[in-house]
Amino acid sequence: MRRSVFLTFSAALLLVAACTSKKATTSAKSPADVVAEVKKNYTADDMAHGKELWQSNCNKCHKLHDGPEFSVEKWENVLPRMIKRAKLSDDDGAKVRAYLIANSKM
Ligand code: HEC
Known part of the structure; x- marks a missing residue:
């Protein structure tokens, strides 16, 4: 009896540990982390290209946000939906995202 209580308790602990660590890996990125990552992974040229694509593709249905x-x-x-609506390629969409994220509201 003692032993089974102990085992149940250990199993519960493991479950809690598993859930918390999973949560930590999926939601660890803060907005500042995302901005820093974008600035590290995209060059000034990529950003400039993203800006051009944004200016010419993102004002067809509504004002340019x-x-x-x-x-x-x-x-x-919102961007995954809009990049699809604007029919941008994955590569072009990624540059538009980089430009907008790098300039987003903090
Ligand atoms: C084919 C039309 C179309 C194109 C092209 C388009 N959008 Fe949109 N957009 C919409 C519609 C419709 C909504 C409102 C419904 C929704 O949020 O899905 C919207 C909503 C938005 C919103 C939310 C505004 C708010 O006040 O909540 C943002 C931001 C936005 N679009 C950005 C973009 C960007 C950036 C692009 C270019 C990559 C883009 N859109 C291209 C149709 C479009």
């Missing part, structure tokens, strides 16, 4: 209008979270949420 600029980076500082929204937070990183909002951009991450």
Whole structure:
């Protein structure tokens, strides 16, 4: 009896540990981390290209929404949908995202 209580307790502990570590890896990135990552991975040329693509593709259905209008979270949420709507390639979409995230509201 003692032993089974101990085993149940250990199993519960393991489960809690597994869940917390999983949470830590999926939501560890702060908005500042995302911005820093984008600035590290994209060159000034990439950003300039992203800006051009944004200016010529993102004002067809509504006004041009600029980076500082929204937070990183909002951009991450809305951009996958908009990049698809604007029919940008993955590569071009990534540059538009980099430009907007780098200039997003902090
Ligand atoms: C084919 C039309 C179309 C294109 C092209 C398009 N959008 Fe949109 N966009 C919409 C529609 C419709 C909505 C509102 C519904 C929604 O959020 O899905 C919207 C909403 C948004 C919003 C949310 C505004 C708010 O106040 O919440 C942002 C930001 C945005 N678009 C950015 C972009 C960017 C950046 C691009 C270029 C990559 C783009 N859009 C291209 C149709 C488009």
